[in-house]
Amino acid sequence: MIDVEKEYPQIDVIAVGAHPDDVEIACGGTLAKLVDQGHTVAIIDLTDGEPTPHSPGPDVRLSEAMEAAKVLGVNKRITLDLPNRRLFDSFEARVMLAKEFRKYRPNVVIGFGNRTPMASPDHWQAMQITDAAVFYSRLTKWDETFDHLPVHTIGRQIYYKIAFEPIQNVDAPGTFVHDITGCLERKLDSIRCYQTQFPPKKDYIFERVKGAAALIGSMAGYSAGEQFFTTRAVGTPDMMDLLYPETRDYTERNALKRSSVE
Known part of the structure; x- marks a missing residue:
């Protein structure tokens, strides 16, 4: 059995896209904020996008992707x-991604949450591959299939949507908006790294991304946000902490208030 703890650093959050730039457009602000908060973050692109x-070719696209990752931190x-334009949910693709999950042992996996009509069908295939890989990551008695990498159970899986796709709900038990107000510009800068995909004639894309962030953020009272969909209903052991996330010391303050009254 491979000693993954020595060979591979543990990653807190892994975001999966079909192509380089998918993740930046969908949840780049969230990834930047997670990094700022001290979490380890990785991106897995299922294809090179070419x-x-x-x-001009894969090397240029890869260079853009690495620069975008650097901007996000x-x-x-x-x-x-895996092949761009011909990406399909297959056993081989599922195993390939599950091996990465077993290596890097994420607590959270983020991936596509729906079809993208009039855009690449690879996105829908990526969702199915990711769903299966999350499951395959924890399956026992299949050691040879996964190069004897130890099993790993991923605690949480959430879905994203491409930022400028039509705003509609994913068929999921729950949803939440993540405040990315302080990281919106870094998100936009990471997308700008893809000069081959977004030349000057496509500058309108950045206004769409900003508009989507403003609209999504406004649903939760933020200046900018990214929306995620959950595989389980969003629950909390502390209702007031959920209702007042901006004051995490709510319980402590009220305990002090009660003690002063007594």
Whole structure:
């Protein structure tokens, strides 16, 4: 059995995209904020995104992806050897991604949450591959299939949507908005790294991303936000802590208030 703790650093959160730039557009602000909060973060691109109309080749796209990761501050970026434009949910693709989960042992996996009509069908395939890989990561008695990597149970899985896709709910038990007000510009800067995908004639994309962030954020009272969908209903052991997230010392303050009255 491989000693993954020596070979691979543990990653708190892994975000999975079909192509380089998917994750930045969908949840780049969240990843930047998680890094600022001290969490380790990685991005896994299932394909290299090539060919595309305005890119000279995979090396350039990879360089853009690594620069975008640097802007967000993520700790690691991995590109799997799966085919762009021909990405399908297959056993081999599921195993390939599950191996990465077993290596880096994330607590949270973030991935696509729905189809993207009029956009790449790879996105929907990526969702199915990610769902299966989360499950495969914890399956026992299958050692040879996973190169004898130890099993790993991922605690939480959440879904994202591409930021400028139509705003509609994913069929999921719960949803929440993450405040990215302080990280919106870094999100936009990470997307700008993809000059082959977003040349000057596509500058309108950045206004769409900003508009989506403002709209989503406003649903929860933030200046900018990213929306996520959960595989379980959102629950809390402390209602007041949930209702007043901006004052995490709520309980402590009220305990002091009660003691002063007594």
